[in-house]
Amino acid sequence: MTENTQQQNPAPTTELPTQYAPAEVEGALYERWVDRGYFTADANSEKEPYTIVIPPPNVTGALHLGHAFQVTLMDALTRRKRMQGYETLWLPGMDHAGIATQNKVEQQLAEEGKSRQDLGREAFTDRVWQWKDEYGGRILGQLRRLGAGLDWSRERFTMDEGLSKAVQTIFKNLYDDGLIYRAERIINWCPRCLTAISDIEVDYQDDDGELVSLKYGEGDETVVVATTRVETMLGDTAVAVHPDDERYAHLIGKRIKLPLTDRTIPVVADTHVDPEFGTGAVKVTPAHDPNDFAIGQRHDLESMTIMDERGVITVHGPFQGLDRFEARSAIVAALREQGRVVAEKRPYVHSVGHCSRCKTTVEPRLSLQWWVKVDTLAQAAGDAVRDGRVALHPKDMEKRYFDWVDNLNDWCISRQLWWGHRIPVWYGPNGEVVCVGPDDPIPGTEAEGWTQDEDVLDTWFSSGLWPFSTLGWPEKTPDLEKFYSTDVLVTGHDIIFFWVVRMMMFGLYAMEDQVPFKTVALTGLVRDEFGKKMSKSNPNAVDPLDWMDAYGSDAVRFTLATGANPGADVPIGEDWVKASRNFANKIWNATRFALMNGATVEGPLPAPEAMTATDRWILSRLNKTVAEVDAFYDDFQFAKLSDALYHFAWDEVFDWYVELSKTTFFEGGEQAKVSSRVLGEVLDVTLRLLHPIVPFVTETLWTTLTGGETLVIAEWPKDSGFRDAAAESEIETLQQVITEVRRFRADQGLQPGQRVPARLVLDGTALAPHEAAIRQLLRLQPEGDAFSATATLPVGGAQVALDLSGTIDVAAERKRLAKDLAAAEKEKAQATGKLGNEGFLAKAPDAVVDKIRGRLTKADEDIARIQQQLERLPQA
Numbered sequence: 001m002t003e004n005t006q007q008q009n010p011a012p013t014t015e016l017p018t019q020y021a022p023a024e025v026e027g028a029l030y031e032r033w034v035d036r037g038y039f040t041a042d043a044n045s046e047k048e049p050y051t052i053v054i055p056p057p058n059v060t061g062a063l064h065l066g067h068a069f070q071v072t073l074m075d076a077l078t079r080r081k082r083m084q085g086y087e088t089l090w091l092p093g094m095d096h097a098g099i100a101t102q103n104k105v106e107q108q109l110a111e112e113g114k115s116r117q118d119l120g121r122e123a124f125t126d127r128v129w130q131w132k133d134e135y136g137g138r139i140l141g142q143l144r145r146l147g148a149g150l151d152w153s154r155e156r157f158t159m160d161e162g163l164s165k166a167v168q169t170i171f172k173n174l175y176d177d178g179l180i181y182r183a184e185r186i187i188n189w190c191p192r193c194l195t196a197i198s199d200i201e202v203d204y205q206d207d208d209g210e211l212v213s214l215k216y217g218e219g220d221e222t223v224v225v226a227t228t229r230v231e232t233m234l235g236d237t238a239v240a241v242h243p244d245d246e247r248y249a250h251l252i253g254k255r256i257k258l259p260l261t262d263r264t265i266p267v268v269a270d271t272h273v274d275p276e277f278g279t280g281a282v283k284v285t286p287a288h289d290p291n292d293f294a295i296g297q298r299h300d301l302e303s304m305t306i307m308d309e310r311g312v313i314t315v316h317g318p319f320q321g322l323d324r325f326e327a328r329s330a331i332v333a334a335l336r337e338q339g340r341v342v343a344e345k346r347p348y349v350h351s352v353g354h355c356s357r358c359k360t361t362v363e364p365r366l367s368l369q370w371w372v373k374v375d376t377l378a379q380a381a382g383d384a385v386r387d388g389r390v391a392l393h394p395k396d397m398e399k400r401y402f403d404w405v406d407n408l409n410d411w412c413i414s415r416q417l418w419w420g421h422r423i424p425v426w427y428g429p430n431g432e433v434v435c436v437g438p439d440d441p442i443p444g445t446e447a448e449g450w451t452q453d454e455d456v457l458d459t460w461f462s463s464g465l466w467p468f469s470t471l472g473w474p475e476k477t478p479d480l481e482k483f484y485s486t487d488v489l490v491t492g493h494d495i496i497f498f499w500v501v502r503m504m505m506f507g508l509y510a511m512e513d514q515v516p517f518k519t520v521a522l523t524g525l526v527r528d529e530f531g532k533k534m535s536k537s538n539p540n541a542v543d544p545l546d547w548m549d550a551y552g553s554d555a556v557r558f559t560l561a562t563g564a565n566p567g568a569d570v571p572i573g574e575d576w577v578k579a580s581r582n583f584a585n586k587i588w589n590a591t592r593f594a595l596m597n598g599a600t601v602e603g604p605l606p607a608p609e610a611m612t613a614t615d616r617w618i619l620s621r622l623n624k625t626v627a628e629v630d631a632f633y634d635d636f637q638f639a640k641l642s643d644a645l646y647h648f649a650w651d652e653v654f655d656w657y658v659e660l661s662k663t664t665f666f667e668g669g670e671q672a673k674v675s676s677r678v679l680g681e682v683l684d685v686t687l688r689l690l691h692p693i694v695p696f697v698t699e700t701l702w703t704t705l706t707g708g709e710t711l712v713i714a715e716w717p718k719d720s721g722f723r724d725a726a727a728e729s730e731i732e733t734l735q736q737v738i739t740e741v742r743r744f745r746a747d748q749g750l751q752p753g754q755r756v757p758a759r760l761v762l763d764g765t766a767l768a769p770h771e772a773a774i775r776q777l778l779r780l781q782p783e784g785d786a787f788s789a790t791a792t793l794p795v796g797g798a799q800v801a802l803d804l805s806g807t808i809d810v811a812a813e814r815k816r817l818a819k820d821l822a823a824a825e826k827e828k829a830q831a832t833g834k835l836g837n838e839g840f841l842a843k844a845p846d847a848v849v850d851k852i853r854g855r856l857t858k859a860d861e862d863i864a865r866i867q868q869q870l871e872r873l874p875q876a
Contacts (some may be wrong), residue, residue: 009205016595016704023551023876026696030144038128038712039149041089043478050086051486052078053467055499056158058097059132060104063142064558065526065572066492067586068544070254072557073523073638075148079692082149089471089483090149093156094137098420098459099193099357103132105419115389121418124191128419142545147695148710153527153612155480156470157463159421166439166469167462170510172437175425179373180413184303185228187288189365190355191311191324191857193659198458203356208347212332216265216283217256220320223248223267225283226344228350230329230335233258234315235306236265238284240295243269259340260317260331268299270472287366303366309416311363324363342792367802369416370423370455374505378408381504384515391502391519392638394566397493404497413458420456422596427451464502466658467516474510489517492525493567505810521636526560529573545578553583554694556774560838561693562646569582573848583646584697587690589825590654592619594683598676601684601706606674612664613769618657618729621648622682627719629689642693649686656735657682663772680705685717730766733796735775737767740795741778747869748804749813752779756807759783761799791872810873817873821866828859 032052033039041049052074057067062492074090082088105128106116116124143150144346156163174180187196213226216239218863223239241248248267255264265284272295273282286296286303296303306315311324318334319327335341351361382405386400392398414423424436429449436442444450467474469491471480485507500520506517527533528542547556558580563570589659591599625648632641645661658677664675683705691698693709702711750756758780762768774780780800804810834852841849 013018016588016592016701017591018702019696020552020585022554022584022696026145026553027690028145029145029696029699029796033149033710033712034144034152036710039151039711040153040809041087041151041483044086045482047085050081050088050484051091051489051617052089052139052488052490053470053486054093055093055489055491055861056093056095056156056463056466057139059094059136059157060097060100060102063139063146063544065542065544067139067143068556069526069564069570070490070523071143071146071148073521073636074488074561074697075146075557076558076561076632076638076692077490078428079149079712080716082712083688083714084416085715087482089151089154089479091154091156092140092143092148092150093466093470095459095463095832096132096157096159096420098417098456098479099134099195099197100420100581101128101132102141102417103357104135104568105192116418124418137682140639145545145548145553146792147540147557149695153809156468156471158459162472163345163462163465164421166465166473167457168438168463168638169422169474170422171457171461172435172440173510173594174372175435179377180370181373182368184366184368185367185371185410185412186288186364187367188353189309189363189367190358190360191309191363192358192360193355194309196367196412197355197362198341198412198498200460200495201356201554202362203354203359204353206349207352209350210332210353211340211343211345211348211350212335213279213343214283214335215342216258216444217528219252221251221256222589223251223256223281224279225281226278226343227283228348229328231313231319232285232317232325233283234313234330234781235285235287235304236259236283236318237286237296237304238265238299239267239281240270240273241281242273242275242540243271245273245275248281255814259338260334261295263291266299266301268301270295275480279517289364292365295790296594305366305462307363307365309365327542350400369454370425370457372411374410377505378405378501380513381405381501382506384504389515389519393519393521397496397522397701400493401501402523402855403495405501405504408501411437411458413461414453414455415458416454417456420459421462423453423455423457425453427453440519440821458503460498463499463507465510467507468511482514482605484511485515486517488519488521490521490523493522494525496520496522523564524567524569526570526572529571529576530569530675531569542574544570547574551577552584552696554697558583558642558694562642564642565640566636574858575763579814583650586650586654586696587687587697588701590658590688591683591705591825595678595705597679597681598672599683601680603677605681606677608722610674611678612661612671612728613659613673613766614660614664614773616724617677617731618652618723619678620684620724620728621652622685625832626685626689630719645686645690645693648688653682653686656731659777660731660734660770660773663776667800682803687711688717712771722841733765734767734770736796737798737800738777741780741793741800744791744793744802744872745778748873750804750805750807754780754807755781757781757783757787757803759787759789759801765797766798767798770779793872814870814873817866817870819861821870824827824862828856828863831856831859 001401040098054074055070059237078088078090100283108131109115118129124627140603171180188199188202190197208230211226211228212230213224214221214233216225216236225239227233239256241252243252251267253267253268272291278626283297284292284301286293286301287305293303294302307313307324311325313319313322319330322330332341355361355362381401385392385401394850426436427450428434428444432443434443467486468480468484471477471484473480489500504722507514525533544556555577559572559577560570563572625644630640632644661675661679665672684701684702687698687702690710699711702708708714756779760774762771783803788805790804791802793800831852835856
C-alpha cells in the first residue's frame, strides 16, 4: 500500500543473532559500501544532480560532537536523495588551517631545539607537508567510522594542486578588477602567533582589567580621558571631543601637552565622540585602535606605532623594551607620580579579545596588509538572498545575515605565515608590482632584484572558493557542469558571517552570478545536557568516538538528529545516547521476532478486503508517516522527523501492531499469511525511512528481510495515498480500551502478568473481532461460574467487567488511597490559602506564585484520580 518498488530478493533469511553488536557490523559494512562504489557520483549520469560539499574540517582536527552533528545531517540528506534516484555527490575534503598547522609543526621543532627560521621557508614548508601526510587528516577516518557516505574518490585539500590554481586565479582576477589592494589598516594582531588574524579567530571574554582616568594638558587647558590600555597613550596624536560640546569649545583647534613625552597633540572635533559618555573626551591612538584610526583618517593625524610585533614597547624612553603589560604598570606609576592620574578603578571588568588558538590578548595594530574591496561583492551576496536565489533556513536568520553583509568592511586577507597560499605578487627592483596568475611567467629572478610577497592568504580565502574550486574551477570540468550550483550548505549559525558570506561573494563573482548553493541550512551548537557549552577545558567535553565504542554509531547519530531543530542549539547527554541504543535494539529484536513469524516481502500485497482492520490501520499510518517524514526533510526538521519515525516504529509498529497481530500469527491459516506479508511490507518501508539516520542497523536488518543488495541504493518509499479512516478509528478505540484497562490494573496494584477474570461486552462495537487480542494483551481470562464483577469500565462504547475478588486486599487498598487523598487535599488547602492571601501575592515573585499555582493544579488532578480509583474498588 506504498509506492515501493522492491529490489529483487532471491535469498531472504530468518537468521539473525539474538543481539545486535554494532562493533561487529559497522566497520566491515562501511568498507563494503565504499568498495562497491555506492557513494561515487557519475558526472555523466542523466539523473538530476544533488550536491553537498562538506564544510572542510581542519587538517589538524579530530572529530568532535559538532562535526558529528553536522555530518549526521548531511549524510541523512544525501542518503535520502540517493535513494530517491538523484545523482548524489557529497564531496569530502580538508582545510589546510594555516595558523593551527604551522603552530603544530613549530611546536615539534621547538621540542627539537629548532625554529622555523633555522630551517628556512622552503624546508619548513616541506616539513609541514610531512606532518600533514603523517598526522593530518585523522578526522576523515573518523568520519568513516560515523558512516558518512562521502565520495572519497573526489577528496580535496585546500592546498592541493587544483585548489591552489583556483586560489591564484581568483586572486589575479580580483586584483585586475581593482577588488584586491594593499594598504595600511588596523588589524587584529596576535603577538604569540605573530600574524594578523580574522575576526572569527578572536574570542572575546570578560577580563578583570583597570580603568584609569588621566589629565592631559596644563592649567586651564586640561582634558581628562579614561583608558583601559594606558600604555597606548605613548602613541596618542590627538584628543577628540564632540563639536557641539560647549565644555571643550575653547580647546578645539588648540594643542595640549601629552604627559610623559615632549610632544603636544591637537584637540579635534569629531561627531564619533559621545558627549554623554565619561568626560566626553577621548584619547586618539590611530595606530592601535580601529575607531581612533578612523578619526585619524578624517583629521589627517599621524599614526605612531609604539610596539613591535611581539607587543614590546619601541618608543624611545624609559619604557622602551618593556612588554606591553609591564609597560602598563610602569606608565601608571609614572603618571601617578606626576599627579596626572585622576581616578583608578580596579577591577574593571570589560570585554577583551583573545587569539582563539593560543589565548593571547589580541593587539589592534596598524599594519600594511592585503585587502579585498567588498562593497560590490557584498551587495551581490545580499541580493542573492533578497531575491530568493538562496534561501536561509530558518528564515529568521536572514536579518542577522543582512545586518552583517550590508555593513561589511573590507577584508584583510594576508597572514604573516609560511604555511598557506603565498600571495602571488612580485616586487621589482624599480618599484614594480606584478600580480602573477597560474599560467603567467614570474617577472624576474631574485638575482635581478625580484622578490615575492612574504605573506600567505587567510585560510578563509581558499575555503571561500570551496563550492566551485572542489569541482574543478577554473577549468570547465564535467563535475563543475553537472554538480554546480550545490544544493544545500549545512553549517553552524556561528560562521554565517565569516564563511557563508565569503562563499557567496566569491561564488557569485567567479561563476558569473551562479549562486554557490541554493539553501543554507543553519544549525545550532552542540551543548551538554544542561545547556552548557562544551569545551576541552571543561569536564563536560565528550569524545564522540567513546560513545560510538560504547553504544554504536547509529545511537550517536540518532541522538544528534533528535536534537536538530533548525538554528537551535543541541543539548546532548550520555543517557540520551543510551536511549537511542535501546531504540536500535528494539528495531533489531522486533525485526527478529517478525522474521521468526514469517514476515516477508515476497509477492504483491493482498487486497485491503483480505486484510484485518489491524493490517489496514498500520498501512494507513505507514503512508501518513511517509508523507510526514518527507515534509520534515524538505523543511530540514530533523528533530521532528526523527521523533515521528521513533514513535511510529516503536509505538505503532513494534508495540501495537506486532502485539495485536500475535493472535493472528498464533492461529495460523490464510489470515496469518496476509498479516505476515503486511508485516514484511511495514518493516521494509520503516527500515528504508530510518536508514538515512541509522544506516548500519537498518542495512543489516533490511538485507536479511528482503535479500536485497543494499539499502544505500534502494528506492525511497513514496506515499501511495492509501488511507483507511475507519480502520484507524477502530484501532484507536481498541487502543483506548487496552490503555484504560491497563491503567486501572496498575492503579489497583495488579502485577502486569497477573490474570484476572473478565467479561467483555463488545456488542454493537467494531471491537468484537479483537476480543482474543484484548484478552491476550490485558491478561484477562474467561469468566467462570463464580464470576462476580467488582468493577466495570465503560470505554470506547464497550464494557469491561472485572472480578478482582481474591486478587487484591480491598480494605488495605482503600486505606492506602484514603491516606493519599488526605495528603492531596492538605496540599490543595495550603496552595489555595496562599493564593487567596493578597499580601502574599503582592510580595511574592512571579515565579513563586506560578509554582504555587502548579501545585494547586496537581493537587486537583491527584484528588480526581484518587477519588476515581476509590469509586472503582469493589465494595467491602
